[in-house]
Amino acid sequence: MQDAIAKLKSTKPLYWLLLAVLVIFSLATLFPFLWMISASLRTDVDLFKNPMNWIPQSLYLNNYKEVWTAIPFAQYFLNTVKLSVIITVLQVVICSMAAYAFAKLKVPFKNLIFILFMTNLMMPWHSIMVPQFSVVSSLGLYNSHAGYILIQLFSGFGIFLMRQFFMSLPNELNEAARVDGYNEWKIFWRIMMPLSAASLSTLTIFTFTFMWNDYLAPLIYLNDDTLKTLQLGMKAFQTEHTMDYGLLMAGTVIATIPMVAVFLLGERFFMQSVATTGMKN
Amino acid sequence: MTSKRLANYKSYVPGTLFILPAFVLFAVFIFVPLIYGFVMSFTDYGGFNVTPNFIGFNNYAHLFKDDYFLVSLKNNLVYTALFVPLTMVLSLFAAIALNNVLHLRKYLRMAFYFPYITSMVSIAIAWGLLFNPVSGPINYMLKAIGIANPPEWLMSSQWALLAIILVAVWKSFGYYMIILLAGIQGIPEHLYEAAELDGASKFKQFLYVTLPSLSPTLFMVLILTIINSFQVFDLVSVMTDGGPGRSTNVLVFRIYQEAFINYRMGYAAAMSTILFLIIMVISLIQFRLEKKWVTY
Numbered sequence: 001m002q003d004a005i006a007k008l009k010s011t012k013p014l015y016w017l018l019l020a021v022l023v024i025f026s027l028a029t030l031f032p033f034l035w036m037i038s039a040s041l042r043t044d045v046d047l048f049k050n051p052m053n054w055i056p057q058s059l060y061l062n063n064y065k066e067v068w069t070a071i072p073f074a075q076y077f078l079n080t081v082k083l084s085v086i087i088t089v090l091q092v093v094i095c096s097m098a099a100y101a102f103a104k105l106k107v108p109f110k111n112l113i114f115i116l117f118m119t120n121l122m123m124p125w126h127s128i129m130v131p132q133f134s135v136v137s138s139l140g141l142y143n144s145h146a147g148y149i150l151i152q153l154f155s156g157f158g159i160f161l162m163r164q165f166f167m168s169l170p171n172e173l174n175e176a177a178r179v180d181g182y183n184e185w186k187i188f189w190r191i192m193m194p195l196s197a198a199s200l201s202t203l204t205i206f207t208f209t210f211m212w213n214d215y216l217a218p219l220i221y222l223n224d225d226t227l228k229t230l231q232l233g234m235k236a237f238q239t240e241h242t243m244d245y246g247l248l249m250a251g252t253v254i255a256t257i258p259m260v261a262v263f264l265l266g267e268r269f270f271m272q273s274v275a276t277t278g279m280k281n
Numbered sequence: 282m283t284s285k286r287l288a289n290y291k292s293y294v295p296g297t298l299f300i301l302p303a304f305v306l307f308a309v310f311i312f313v314p315l316i317y318g319f320v321m322s323f324t325d326y327g328g329f330n331v332t333p334n335f336i337g338f339n340n341y342a343h344l345f346k347d348d349y350f351l352v353s354l355k356n357n358l359v360y361t362a363l364f365v366p367l368t369m370v371l372s373l374f375a376a377i378a379l380n381n382v383l384h385l386r387k388y389l390r391m392a393f394y395f396p397y398i399t400s401m402v403s404i405a406i407a408w409g410l411l412f413n414p415v416s417g418p419i420n421y422m423l424k425a426i427g428i429a430n431p432p433e434w435l436m437s438s439q440w441a442l443l444a445i446i447l448v449a450v451w452k453s454f455g456y457y458m459i460i461l462l463a464g465i466q467g468i469p470e471h472l473y474e475a476a477e478l479d480g481a482s483k484f485k486q487f488l489y490v491t492l493p494s495l496s497p498t499l500f501m502v503l504i505l506t507i508i509n510s511f512q513v514f515d516l517v518s519v520m521t522d523g524g525p526g527r528s529t530n531v532l533v534f535r536i537y538q539e540a541f542i543n544y545r546m547g548y549a550a551a552m553s554t555i556l557f558l559i560i561m562v563i564s565l566i567q568f569r570l571e572k573k574w575v576t577y
Contacts, residue, residue: 015381015382018378018382019384019385022375022378022379022385022389023385023389025375026392027392029393029395029396029451029455030392030395032404032411032451033395033399033407035407035411036407039410094302094303095303097299097300097302097303098300098304101295101296101299101300102300106293106296107296107299107300108293108297110296113300113304116307116312117307120307120311122560122561123315123557123560123561124508124511124512124560126511126514126533126536126553126556127553127560128311128314128315128318128553129536129540129553130536130540130549130550130553131314131315131317131321131550131553132310132311132314132318133540134321134546135309135310135314150306150310151310153302153306154307154310154311183295184295188299209398212400213400213401213402215401215402215514215515215518216514216533216537219518220537220541230400231400231402234402234406235402235406235518235519238409238519245410245416248406248410249407252404252406252407255402255403256400256403259398259400262398263391263398267391270394271390271394271459274460274463
């Protein structure tokens with residue numbers, strides 16, 4: 001491939017044209033985000049006068065102040081942080097434990113259970129959301145964070161990803177540790193988990209992003225205003241304040257910032273998690 | 282003998298304990314609902330403390346006479362028919378272009394991928410404003426380049442579904458681009474060298490080396506985008522609420538409305554079974570064809 005690139009570079013005008021097209025294309029891709037930021041920094045009057053004049057003349061920061069009082073924004077934000085963190089931590093641990101058993105331990109009916117678990121990868125959650133809701137409400141967990149957390153803890157993808165990694169580790173490692181008197185619990189926490197930092201980061205980022213952005217499940221399970229997440233709050237906000245562009249955009253910008261931070265910090269792991277999707281098929 | 286057997290049982294203990302939490306969660310929240318949903322689809326269950334009656338195949342029979350359901354199915358098929366090829370062409374173009382570029386590579390990859398990680402709700406709200414026929418920048422631009430009567434977008438039953446599809450393509454092509462990029466980079470160098478020796482042009486190399494070698498990845502992206510297209514909900518819910526009229530109502534949105542707004546859980550369960558079958562058929566096709574395709 002280096003050869004091909006070198007060749008392309010020798011036909012320089014074509015190369016620079018391609019690069020220019022890509023840069024324009026990338027700016028077009030990012031345009032909605034730029035517009036979002038620009039709109040959040042202006043008064044609506046200013047915005048309606050000329051929607052394309054999107055470099056603000058003067059910064060109007062009031063939207064960012066008002067959004068915290070216009071809706072219980074802080075409450076939504078905290079709920080989202082709480083749910084995303086709890087679910088991510090528990091899901092990663094539970095999936096890693098199961099994955100370790102599949103990769104290194106004796107389990108009755110191991111293959112059958114693994115195949116059953118992997119059907120979860122093919123079956124969209126949407127096709128079981130109605131009966132799942134009935135099961136959760138018959139357990140008395142409707143309209144509670146506990147119910148929403150419980151339905152998110154199992155992940156076929158998580159188990160698959162971690163099992164792949166554990167299988168790549170030599171069995172001698174476990175045997176040596178057993179000789180040293182380690183039990184499986186200790187081997188798992190002291191040896192397996194530290195070794196799998198890269199895979200764990202991939203799964204953590206993948207799960208956290210998904211939970212932060214989740215909309216349909218919270219919509220079904222969380223009814224009280226005090227329980228709602230950012231995504232639900234944003235949607236309700238939009239319904240009430242259809243025309244408060246600046247305020248709405250300030251809300252979406254704040255709701256997006258944590259994801260941008262996670263993305264910039266863990267870009268490598270994002271790309272890895274996508275590559276893994278390719279691997280699993 | 283007994284102690285040996287006991288030791289044998291004992292060797293299963295740690296593994297069983299490690300799998301137990303995942304197993305219980307899977308059983309209670311996935312497996313039981315799966316079976317229960319199937320049973321529910323033969324009842325008139327209405328949710329919350331109402332005793333359901335078995336009504337046989339009535340729900341299924343009704344589905345195929347139900348205009349609202351059929352419209353949502355039709356809309357979903359239109360969505361699939363446009364979303365899948367548009368996403369594939371765009372992500373393939375981006376992947377190939379990116380693979381031939383040395384400068385700004387990291388920035389470009391991140392820029393294209395970025396929409397994928399942001400929340401559907403946020404971007405749906407933003408796009409709703411961008412598409413606003415009166416005060417939004419899209420029509421402002423269209424008017425500026427001389428289109429006197431630009432579409433009404435989300436306010437128009439002819440254009441709303443297309444607008445949603447465009448946003449969905451914009452949001453997800455970067456994700457599939459990364460998958461395809463990994464596929465392109467996995468093509469062995471010697472294939473290109475051989476083609477070069479035979480005097481194949483760049484275009485011919487693309488046609489006879491890149492595309493065939495990439496076919497398993499392309500096929501996978503095809504399946505993923507199709508399955509993905511049957512799960513669309515967030516954009517519809519935030520941007521149009523299924524409207525105007527029924528023009529953007531899609532399968533999952535219809536299921537949601539029947540189950541959680543009209544409390545016709547049994548009927549919604551029957552729709553869910555249809556969704557389940559659609560995805561299963563696609564998955565089986567994938568399973569079948571994959572064996573044939575991955576031969577290079």
